[in-house]
Amino acid sequence: MKKKLAVMALAAATLSMMAMPVYADDLVTVGYAQVGHESDWRTANTQNYQDVFSEDAGYSLDLVDCDNDNAAQLEAVRTFISKDMDYIVIAPIQSAGWDTVLQEAQDAGIPVIIADREIEASDDLYDAWVGTNTTNEGITAGNWLAEYLGDKDANILVIEGSVGASAALGRTNGFNQVAEEHDNWKILDSQSGDFTQAGGQEVMESFIKSYEGQFNVVVCQNDNEAYGAMDAMDAAGITYGVDGDVTLISFDATHDGLQYTLDGKINCDVECNPIQAEVVKGVIEKMQAGEEFEKTTLVEDQAFVAPGIESEYATTMTDEVLAGRAY
Amino acid sequence: MGNFKKLAQKRLFLPVFSMILVMLINVVYDIATGSAPLSFFMISIKNGVLYGRLIDILNRGSEIAILAIGMTLVVSASGGTDISVGSVMSLYAGVCCMILAGYGNVNVQEYAHPLLVGIGAGLLVTLICGVFNGFLVAYMNIQPMVATLILWSAGRAVGLLLCNSQIVYVRVPSFQKLGAYCGIIPTPIIVAAVCVAIASIVLRYTALGTYIQSVGINKKASRIAGFNSAKIILMCYALCGLCAGLAGMVATSRIYSADTNNIGLNMELDAILSVALGGNSLGGGKFSLAGSIIGAYTIQAITTTLYALGVSSAQAPVFKAIVVIIIVVIQAEPAKAFFKKLTKKSGKEAARA
Numbered sequence A: 001m002k003k004k005l006a007v008m009a010l011a012a013a014t015l016s017m018m019a020m021p022v023y024a025d026d027l028v029t030v031g032y033a034q035v036g037h038e039s040d041w042r043t044a045n046t047q048n049y050q051d052v053f054s055e056d057a058g059y060s061l062d063l064v065d066c067d068n069d070n071a072a073q074l075e076a077v078r079t080f081i082s083k084d085m086d087y088i089v090i091a092p093i094q095s096a097g098w099d100t101v102l103q104e105a106q107d108a109g110i111p112v113i114i115a116d117r118e119i120e121a122s123d124d125l126y127d128a129w130v131g132t133n134t135t136n137e138g139i140t141a142g143n144w145l146a147e148y149l150g151d152k153d154a155n156i157l158v159i160e161g162s163v164g165a166s167a168a169l170g171r172t173n174g175f176n177q178v179a180e181e182h183d184n185w186k187i188l189d190s191q192s193g194d195f196t197q198a199g200g201q202e203v204m205e206s207f208i209k210s211y212e213g214q215f216n217v218v219v220c221q222n223d224n225e226a227y228g229a230m231d232a233m234d235a236a237g238i239t240y241g242v243d244g245d246v247t248l249i250s251f252d253a254t255h256d257g258l259q260y261t262l263d264g265k266i267n268c269d270v271e272c273n274p275i276q277a278e279v280v281k282g283v284i285e286k287m288q289a290g291e292e293f294e295k296t297t298l299v300e301d302q303a304f305v306a307p308g309i310e311s312e313y314a315t316t317m318t319d320e321v322l323a324g325r326a327y
Numbered sequence B: 001m002g003n004f005k006k007l008a009q010k011r012l013f014l015p016v017f018s019m020i021l022v023m024l025i026n027v028v029y030d031i032a033t034g035s036a037p038l039s040f041f042m043i044s045i046k047n048g049v050l051y052g053r054l055i056d057i058l059n060r061g062s063e064i065a066i067l068a069i070g071m072t073l074v075v076s077a078s079g080g081t082d083i084s085v086g087s088v089m090s091l092y093a094g095v096c097c098m099i100l101a102g103y104g105n106v107n108v109q110e111y112a113h114p115l116l117v118g119i120g121a122g123l124l125v126t127l128i129c130g131v132f133n134g135f136l137v138a139y140m141n142i143q144p145m146v147a148t149l150i151l152w153s154a155g156r157a158v159g160l161l162l163c164n165s166q167i168v169y170v171r172v173p174s175f176q177k178l179g180a181y182c183g184i185i186p187t188p189i190i191v192a193a194v195c196v197a198i199a200s201i202v203l204r205y206t207a208l209g210t211y212i213q214s215v216g217i218n219k220k221a222s223r224i225a226g227f228n229s230a231k232i233i234l235m236c237y238a239l240c241g242l243c244a245g246l247a248g249m250v251a252t253s254r255i256y257s258a259d260t261n262n263i264g265l266n267m268e269l270d271a272i273l274s275v276a277l278g279g280n281s282l283g284g285g286k287f288s289l290a291g292s293i294i295g296a297y298t299i300q301a302i303t304t305t306l307y308a309l310g311v312s313s314a315q316a317p318v319f320k321a322i323v324v325i326i327i328v329v330i331q332a333e334p335a336k337a338f339f340k341k342l343t344k345k346s347g348k349e350a351a352r353a
Helices: A002-021 A042-054 A069-080 A099-107 A132-150 A167-181 A196-208 A224-236 A255-262 A277-289 A318-324 B001-010 B013-032 B055-058 B062-078 B085-099 B117-136 B146-162 B174-179 B188-203 B208-217 B219-224 B229-254 B267-277 B290-307 B318-330 B332-350
Strands: A030-034 A059-065 A085-089 A112-118 A128-131 A156-162 A185-192 A217-220 A247-251 A268-271 A296-298 A302-305 A314-318 B043-045 B050-051 B168-170
Touching: A002 A167, A030 A042, A030 A069, A030 A277, A042 A059, A042 A224, A042 A255, A042 A277, A059 A069, A069 A085, A085 A277, A085 B050, A099 A112, A099 A156, A099 B043, A099 B055, A099 B188, A112 A277, A128 A277, A132 A167, A132 A217, A132 A247, A132 A268, A132 A302, A156 A196, A156 A277, A167 A185, A185 A196, A196 A217, A196 A224, A196 A302, A196 B055, A196 B290, A217 A224, A217 B267, A224 A247, A224 A255, A255 A268, A255 A318, A302 B013, A314 B043, B001 B062, B013 B318, B055 B062, B055 B188, B055 B290, B062 B085, B062 B229, B062 B290, B085 B117, B085 B146, B085 B168, B085 B229, B085 B267, B117 B208, B117 B229, B174 B188, B174 B229, B188 B208, B188 B229, B208 B229, B219 B229, B229 B318, B267 B290, B267 B318, B290 B318, B318 B332
Parallel strands: A030 A059, A030 A085, A085 A112, A112 A128, A128 A296, A156 A185, A156 A217, A217 A247, A247 A268, A302 A314
Antiparallel strands: A268 A302, B043 B050
């Protein structure tokens, strides 16, 4: 019986090895464990990786869409290890719980690059980090608001992202840092809209009832939430944007988001740049050549403001800016 | 007192009582914070549409209420739950928006196909999903949870495939109508009301309700009595699929897009919970549709209350859980028996005095 099992196991192992794709020798294999496709931003990020790590550029990219499932992502990384990829790139869904699998990758001798989001693991477990700093984005949004309002009072409502997501935490912290410096700013309430349009709409509907006529600033932590908030304000007859009573700040700067900024509906849209693959590729090239590389590389964020607003922190939207965007 | 006792014995007393209890939390909060005590219940017309927290509850609760109709039938007939409804909602979104926008388009200003074709195809697909679930349960004798687990995981995935894993926007005013306002009333409320009305009329004026209950109480005995038990179970699942489609229709039109990742996410749990909160046994058999609908709006009332109280988003699930536990325990048989004993005792004491 044992023998039979052993033979079967052997056969299965051989089969699975045969099923593995055969990579051309000269292609550098990169496994990318992507978060999912929950937003336009994520889609743009995926597209960017697919464009940059093309076969023409000498790469074979294995991109796994983990659909916001933490377990699936750990599994994807383990699969990369078993396939013996040359490099592994992870955009972590959750910041904690990575120690074991990172250790496995290190034992297998595969360099790991953490992309986009931050991770709670000892930094000798991975080789490099490339991403944006969401706290910076929050600070940028706060600085812009301070510049825009001048000495005016701010009564602020915040629609947060998913509870515990690092983007939500960072944007909240960054913005709060700036808010604390201003005595005449008051954050009336802060609730989660789960980074979705439906969530943003529902939270805004409730805010309007709780703080009717008391708020003049709404901060949405991504564009989808901002669309929902706009629908809710439209329904209640509250005006927003450049010509409105409420100043609307959003994050992500997706194509649709910037279109609304260009139309003057969103005052300021802060970008967490999804075009990160070039920087990741740069790090990999240096690793490949055995050169020194930066342990952490920050992809710069930027902000866009509606036409008619000039700011030292942000670019004023024009048709050309929108047309020139990669996504 | 006698009147109250009579009232308390009514089947719907506890579900209604729970809902009122949830809303009373707001009154207490409003008094404590010094605002008008009944501000939660105020309804006015603002910007040409109905405006108020109660309207929010009715509006936002529409999807759960529609789902609760189908779930009640399924629970009653088969003694099991259909856990695929949330996923099927998302599948509706994928099918409908893919057809309306044309495959591969992400953001359109006009229809590629007429609106009714999109909605019709979406509802047809969800009906087929329901029939599929029903076939597995009724004719293959597969456990309901296992049978519906298939579409629970596959439905959303197919929806994503249809939309190329992207959020497909259909920015046409007539498409948004179903999720926005019809006159001064939010359209979702009307859709839910029509669904509930049709279901109640059919169940009241035909023998269908009795058939379903008898199949749920004893499938074999019903068959021997001359009912086609399997057919009735199949029909319940098919209707449940259709209800999921209708709920998906509302959810999709609200955000005029197929956000397949998030539409209907975890909604199956809310639907099952609303059946339970309505005082229905999840073991099948006798059911009260009104109870489930009240349960559905109770769930939404909890959510809206948490927003109104400004409970931080990290703590909200805990509060929700506590409220749900209290409601479920009040309705549990041992608790009911305990209260009965209590009232009897106090009655005796009063008599002695």
